[in-house]
Amino acid sequence: MDRSSKNSGGKLPEVRKRKDAPAGTNSQQTRPNNSRANKRVKFQDARNIRSQPPDAALDDGRLDLEKFLKAREYEIKALESSMQKCKEVNATRVFQQVPRAMRRRTASHNVKRVPKRLRGRARREMIEDNTPTVESRRRRPRTTRARIRAETAKRLGMLAAKQRRKRTEKAAVEGKEVAATPEVIQSRAPRPKIRRNVLNDPPKTTSKFRKRQVNKTWLPTHLWHSKRARMTEPGKPLWRFAIPLTPTEKCYRPTHRASGQKGAVVWDTSYMSTIGLYGLTEGAKRVLRALGLTQEALWGARGQKWRAGLRKWSGFLSKRRKDGRRNIGPATIVWNPEAPTDEGESVESTPPTNSQKQLLIRTHPACFLEVFNELLKLARMQSPQMHIEDLRFEIGSIEIVGPGSTEALIGILKPYYDNVEVEGCQGRIFESLAEVTNPSSLPKDAALAFSIRDPRLSYPPKRVAIPSGMDQSLVETLTNWPIEQHLQPYGLYDRNARHKASQLPSQKSINRRKGSSLPGKELCVTSADPPIPIMLLASRPEMTGQAQGVWTLLAPWKCILPIWYSLMHYPLSTGGNPRLGGLDEQRQVAFEQGSPWFPGDFPGTDAGVDWELRSREKRRSAWDRRPKGKRVEWKSLELGGGRKGEVGDGLACDFEYLFRLPKGAESNARVMGSSAGDDPDSMELDHPEEGDRVLSSKAHPPHPFAMIAHITKSVFNEFTSAPDATTLPQHSIVTVGLGFVSRGVANTCARIYRLPTRAQFVSEPSTQAEVPATDPPPPTSPEALPYDLKEQWLLKLQPTSQQRGRHPPAPPRMPPGADIQTRKRLQARSISAGEFPTGPKAKANQTDIGTHPLCPGEEDLIGFVTTGSFCLSEGKGMAIGSISAEKAAESLKMGAEEGKLCIVRNAGENVGWLARWELV
C-alpha cells in the first residue's frame, strides 16, 4: 500500500527562482524538458513513504512479534529516508554539497571550480535552471584598458599568424623542412647573486607575475595561499610581503584545538628574514655582545653547545644609543659547527681557536632593516672585518605547532643519507622522535640539521608508525641528546648546497618517473635528486608548563613549496591533515600561550611603534566610518566621581599621554615616513648605497611615541632587586601578561590602573563616634574619589576558591503576613543596625558605578592593553599589555602580592575589572 505524505509538499516543483532557459539550440530544447520530467519523477519518488499492510504481521490471526517489529522498523526507515530524499531533491545544489573546507568554491558560477566528481552534476544543474555562465577569458571587455588590451592581443595574434605563414612559405620555396622542435641549448642554471654587506634582490619571478610583485614579494606558497586565505591587500603589503592574514574558512576554535589538543597548525613563515654573519670567532663574539648578548653564561661553559652549533639562542637584540640601549626585536641565532679535525672530534676537546665562523641570525621582517644596519656597522668595526649576507630570499621557513607536529614532520622529512658517517646522526635521531607529542619535551633550544630527500618522491605522504611508548630508548635520547657524533658543518650555510637543492627536478619528470614505476611505490633517489639541506629548531613557549612548543623548519627558499604540499597532505594519526594558519592565527596561538607577539605587543621598539601607529590609523578610520549615534563619544564618557571624558585618546594605546610627552603633529603621524624608502615596507630593492642608510627616525623629527623604550624582563628584575645600582631608561615600559581575578574581558587599548595610591582622603575629626564602613561620607568636591577606594577593590579579591560556590547572604526581608506593629519594630531595628541606607541617596555614578567600585584616577594609570580577549585555553579573559616600568617597580614595593594587582578598564567603558599582572 502506498501513501503519499501530505505534509511534505511544501514547495511545488513549478516554483522556480529563475526563468526557463530560452528555447534556442536543439540540445537546449530537448534537455531541460527531459530533465524536468525526470525531476518530477524524482520528486514523486522522494515523497512516497512506503509502508506495510498491518495484516503482514499476523500469522494465522496471531500477532508475530518479530514480524511486527520488522514491519515497523521498515516503516520508520522509509519515513527517514523519504525525509532525507525530499531535502536533497528539493533545494540543494552541488555547490552546497562541497565540504566546508572547500567552501571557497561554493559561490562560484564556474563549473570548473567544483571538485571533479561533482562537475557533471553542476553543469547539468546550471543548464537546468539557466544560470548565466561566463568564462572570464571570453567576457566582453568593459573598461577602456581591457578593450585596448584585447585589441592588441588580437592584432598580435594576427601578426604572429602572418609571420608563421610567411616562414612556412619561405621554407617550402627553399625546399627545407621545418624543424619539428627547435634546438635545445643546455645551459647552467644561474646561481643567484648574493652580494656581501648589501641588501639582495628578491628572486626573479616568471614574467606573468612580475608586475604584481613590484612593491612586494610573494611567499613561495603564495598561489596556494591566495586561494585559501585572505591575503594582505595588494596595495598595502605587510613588511614588503604578501602575507596570508587568516584562512577564508572560519577557524578560531579549530585552531585552538589543533594547536593544543589534537592536530597541527602550519604557517609559511618565509617572510622571516635571515642574515648570515661570517668572520673570526672573536669578531663574531664582539658583534654579538654589542647586539645585546651580554650574559656571561653564553660565552662560558653553559653556552658551549650553542657555540658549537648544537643549540639555538633566542632572545631580544638591542643596540647602543646615546642614552643607553634600545631594544630592536627578537632574533634566533645558530652557529655553524666546524668540520672535525683529525686530532679531536668531540666538541669538548677542540681548543678555542680563532677560526672562521658562520652564523645565521633569523629575525622578524619588521625589524630586519634595523638589525641589518646595526650588524653592518658592527661588522665593519671589527678588524679583520667581518661580513654579512642578506639571505632573506635564500632561506625560507615553515612553522608548525600542535601535538601532531613532530609526527607530520617525520612523515615528510626523510634523511637523504643513510650512512651516519656522511652527515652525522641528527637525521636518524629526528626520525626516532615519532612518539613526541610536544617539541617542548626536547632539550631546551634544540637544533637539528641534516639533508632530506625531495618530499615529492614519497608523495602522497604516508602515516608514520608510532611506537607504543613502552620503549626506554626515547627517554634516553631525550635526556642524553647525542647529536654530536660525526658532526659536520650544516649544509644550509653552504651557498652551493642551497643552490643545488634549488635545482629540483620538475614535477613533470617526477610524474614520468612515477608513471613508469609500480603504483604506490616510492621513487628511489637518483643522481638527479639533490639533497635538500634543512634545519629544525624546537622552541618552548615562554611560560613553563605543558604548553605546546613550536617547530621551525628552515630550508632553501625554492624547496619550501614541495615541502609545503607534502606537509598539508600528511594524514595525521589523530585524523585529518595539518591546518593552515595565517598571521591572525599566529597571534592567537601566542596569546593563548600567554606570550607576547612581535611587533604588536612591543610598542617600545621601533617596529612596535610603527605597528601601533598603523593600527591607530586603522581604528580611527573604522571609527570615522560609523554613524555618529553608534560610535563611542569619548568626551561624554562618564567615569564616575564627577569625572568625564576618556583618559587620553580612546582609539590608541596612548603612551604619550601616560608619559606626558608632547603630542605629535599629524603630519608625521608615522615614525617612518610612509612615502620615503625608510620603513621596512618600502625598502628599495635597487639600493644605490651599500645599505648604510640611517634610520628615518634621525632624518625626520621623530614621533613622540618613539621616545618610549621597551625593557626586557631581566633588566626589570635587575632594577627591582637593586634599585640603587641600576637605573631605568627614560620612559621605559615593560611587557606584562594580565589575568583577570574574577570576571572581565579586555580589548586592545584598554587602560591599566594600579590600585589607588594617592594620599588618602583625611576625614576631619567628626562629631560622630564612628563612621559606618559601608557608607562613606559623600566626597567634598566632585573630583574626589571615595577615600576607601583601595579597600573596595581589595574586597573584590575576597571570594576565594572555597567560597566561590556560595551566594552572598540575601538582604533581610519582612516576614510575610506581619502586622503593622511588627513591621514598624523591624524597620526601626534594621535602621539602627545600619542595614538600610539612612542618609539621602548619593547621586548615580558618584561613589560607585552600579555597585561596582569606581576606577582609580589618572595619576594611577600605568599602561595599556595591546592584545586582549577571552582566552580559550584559560577559560577566562586574558590580556597582554605594557606598563610603565617605573610605576610597576613603585607598586611592587607595596608587596609582591598586592603590587601586582591592577584594574583594567576598556576604552569607552566606565567599569573596570580587577586583574593581576605578571612579567612576560
Next chain:
Amino acid sequence: MSSAQISQRQQGRLLVNKPESKHLPIPQGAKLNKRPLPNLPIVRQSRNATASDAPTADLDGYQMPPRAAHTTVIKVTAKTPFMAIIKRAQKALDNGPQKTKGLPLTSRIAALGVNSGGSKDQSQGVTTDALDDVVLIATGKAIQRAFEAAFFLRRNKELLVTFRTRTVSAIDDIMMDDDEADVEDQVRVRQISCVEIGVRWK
C-alpha cells in the same frame, strides 16, 4: 642500564620506583623544569596500530596490550573537569562500533540475553586482549580523578572497566635561575606512576 640489571629487576630484587640511590638535592639557585611527558599519547586514535605490532616491554616487564583501531585515548589531568571526562568517554563509546550494532534484531536480543544471564568469567577474569573502546590515561595526582570517572562509568552494567598500572619516565631539566651563572644544565629522569583504564562494551 645493563641487561643484568634488567633481569634483576624482572626477578623482583630491584624496583624501578625504588631506585638504589636517590637523586641529589637540587643545587642552590637552580630551579626544576618539568618537560611535558614525551611518551604519553594525547587524544590519539591509533588507527595504524594493529595486533601484529610487536609490543616492547616496559622496565617493569609490562607489555602494553595492542589497541583496537578505534580506541580513543583520553588523557586525564588533575584539572580536567569530571563531567568532561564522562562526556568524552560516553561519546566515544556511543560512536564506536558496538558489538551488537549491525546484527539483526533477534541476535541482538539473544546477545543481550546472554549478557544478562551472566557469564561470570568475562566480567570477573583478567582480560588479556584489551581491545578497549576508550582508554583513560592519568599520571600522579590525576590518578584519583581517573578512578572516580572509571567507577562512575562502571555503574553502567553494559560496560566493562579494566585497570592497568604502569610506570612512566618523566624528564626534568635543572636550570640555573640566574642567567649569569656559568653552570651547565642537568637533566634527570623521574619515574612516575600511571594508570590506564580501559572501558569497553561487554
